[in-house]
Amino acid sequence: MKFSTVVEPPEPMRGLEVPAEIVEDLGGGARPRVKITVNGHSWRSRVAIMRGRHLLGLSNANRQAAGVAIGDEVEVDLELDTEPRLVAEPPDFVQALDGDPAARAAYDKLTDSRKREHVRAIESAKKPETRRRRIEKAIAALRG
Incomplete structure (x- = not known):
C-alpha cells in the first residue's frame, strides 16, 4: 500500500504518520509488523500508536539511507510483514x-x-x- 506523508521532527517521535485506513487495510491489528520502503530503502518495523496517531519510527540511519530530511514529503510503500523475526544468538x-x-x-x-x-x-x-x-x-x- 502506498501513501504520502511528511517526515516529522523528533517530538514526540521522529517518524512517518500512517493514515488509520492504511493500518486497517493491512489487516495486522492496531500495531502490525510492517516492511517499509522509502526511496528504494527498506526496513522492518512495527506501527506505533502515539497520541492517537499511527506512526512509523524513523531512525537516523534509515532516514539517511532513504535520503530524506525532516519536513520532506515522501512516498511510502508499506506492506504487512509476515516473515518470522529471528534473532541469531552467538x-x-x-x-x-x-x-x-x-x-x-x-x-x-x-x-x-x-x-x-x-x-x-x-x-x-x-x-x-x-x-x-x-x-x-x-x-x-x-x-x-
Whole structure:
C-alpha cells in the first residue's frame, strides 16, 4: 500500500504518520509488523500508536539511507510483514542459556527486540572477558 506523508521532527517521535485506513487495510491489528520502503530503502518495523496517531519510527540511519530530511514529503510503500523475526544468538550465549533452564525459559518468552538487546550487548564487547561478563549478566538478569 502506498501513501504520502511528511517526515516529522523528533517530538514526540521522529517518524512517518500512517493514515488509520492504511493500518486497517493491512489487516495486522492496531500495531502490525510492517516492511517499509522509502526511496528504494527498506526496513522492518512495527506501527506505533502515539497520541492517537499511527506512526512509523524513523531512525537516523534509515532516514539517511532513504535520503530524506525532516519536513520532506515522501512516498511510502508499506506492506504487512509476515516473515518470522529471528534473532541469531552467538554460540557462547546459547551454551550459557542451555546450561540454565530457568534463564532459557525466560529468554524464550522475551520479545524479539528484547532478545536483540541482549545479543547486541554481548556482541559489542571488544574483549573476551567483557563478553563473558555480559553473558553472565544477561543470564543473571533472565533468572530474575
